[in-house]
Amino acid sequence: MSSHHFVKEQQEPALLILDTKGFGYENIAPLLEWSPTVLVTQEEVHTVISWGIKIDLIIASMDFQKENYSLLEEQYPVKFLGVSNEDFLEEGLQYLIATKHGAVNIIGFDHQQVFGLEAKLSFLDLVVWDAPMRYFPVKNGQFKKWFAGASLQLHAPEGTFIEIQEEGDSQIQRITYATFIEVEEGTVVFKSDKTFWIGEFVMEV
Incomplete structure (x- = not known):
């Protein structure tokens, strides 16, 4: 090496x-x-x-x-x-x-x-x-990442609000049990005033 x-x-x-x-x-x-x-x-x-x-x-x-x-x-x-x-x-x-x-x-x-x-x-x-998933925390209020098109789980205490911004589109998601979202290929920005976790599939199910 x-x-x-x-x-x-x-x-x-x-x-x-x-x-x-x-x-x-x-x-x-x-x-x-x-x-x-x-x-x-x-x-x-x-x-x-x-x-x-x-x-x-x-x-x-x-x-x-x-x-x-x-x-x-x-x-x-x-x-x-x-x-x-x-x-x-x-x-x-x-x-x-x-x-x-x-x-x-x-x-x-x-x-x-x-x-x-x-x-x-x-x-x-x-x-x-x-x-089959990997979860990472977002603790500073905002997270930005490029995804190749994916099904993600947003994990936070029930009732937490998370804003999701994709190209030309923004939505507010209120977290309930096992909240899954689909994102298109491209950069996605997540925002919340509380700590939350994002789950990605890393293994075949």
Whole structure:
């Protein structure tokens, strides 16, 4: 790899794998391009190892650590990150904040629970993968992106208003449960005075 492609540690989004249900290696592989820090929960360790992915930290209870101590040698230089009350997500995010990571892809998290993550958005850029979709937050009131024509989910507390501007057209969408919109190919601008999440299909359904 040439020197100008070198990515400084902690600069690339970390990968936090909570649940692999609905995902295969081919879905995760593109996220490994820049050798991110990889954290995996104890339940998913053996699946992720079978994919040939190099794990940096296993988030695990004391019991799991004792029973699987051999993993430290087999997967060297992997380390255990202790967890209490099985709050794997919180433990992983706190570690990433403490180690000055700026962003993380969270694999296998229920998008219905993303509002509980919003307190972390001032510390980390979060992208949530809930098969077959990927959700990212809009926290600064406005977001602009070019889409190739897509079906998107707008996810926010019920009653939130989001303005959607496409070329020559503007509409106000009031969010209800599972609000999906179709956008044409081109640049789309989203605006709201509240934090909201945009879901994109990243896998075939």
